[in-house]
Amino acid sequence: MSMYRFPHSDGVIRRFADVEITNLITGAAKSAFSLSVATLRGVHPPAVSRLSDRAYYIIEGSLTFTVATEKFQAAAGDAVLVPKGATHAMEGTAQYVVVNAPPFDAAAEDAAS
Template identity: 35%
Template sequence: MKSFSGNGPKAVRDGIPEIIRNSGRECAVKELSDSEFLPELERKLEEELAEYLESKELEELADLLELILRIAELRGSSKEDLEALRLQKKLEKGGFEKNMFMLNPPEEKCFLPESSADPAEIPQVTRQIVFRPENTAVIEKHGVRMRIYTTGENSRNAAVLYQETETGHAEEFVHEKSDFLYYILEGSGTWVVEDREFKVGAGDVVVVPVGNRFWFRGSLKQVCITAPAWEEKYEHHIRDIEL
């Protein structure tokens, strides 16, 4: 078990002051604002990483995970956002299950040509053509279950997802780079785009232009296409929606 004796002021878990006081010792605590606490958490992350590298204990990994989730939250992202990004990167580049160790890492510039390059100069590579359900990543985010078929790794111009929901997408958000195009396969619902409501049903197509904030409710099965392919850094949370 960890000792609570410290080396100066530092971020601690919410229950630590009470544990210390219940043991008969005294401690002084100050509640910081989110902006003040964030750099303290990032310093704590370095401390916990060093402790894990020294001990290799599972408890230290749990501490790291708790810190990472809170840091993401203070930087404006939810646990679901972080998990979605993790799965997207795993789909695009794989995980670490195969124990790959690169002996001669290439320069970063060697990976992809700039999009403005002459197509004749772009080297031809073998890319996947058919994307099957059994090979896709599945995530749940804000009440919507999503099957990710393609990402920007497969096509910079567009990405394709299949979505199912019983209630809708419980988050209003805006994307600064991609249009969102939905083809409704089954069910019906309401899209709220820039505070305007639009009723939709099976066979309809909904186009949400880039830069428009939106959310939707309803019981739906649909295909979502983002053009160009969705990138997390251009998406911004507006507010949670109670459906």
């Protein structure tokens, strides 16, 4: 196994709500960030990260994002930044990349109302 290459086939798949996420680079890689590829078909419920800033890059499709009090569209080729502590939600159909810095930690994630 390479410490520099992270094949999609080795990724760990997580599912919640209408989201499927493949974790490729995680905190276990001793990296300052984590990287995942995700597919949303529907609704990503409101959430907040107490630990990480989160960047999304839309590969295909489009999403309606709500970040804090701002609602906007993001389509293929767009990037979105969600600062740590900001409530965010998404709706639509898209494939996208998610980068968390520092790495994603499920214990630091909260559902938001």
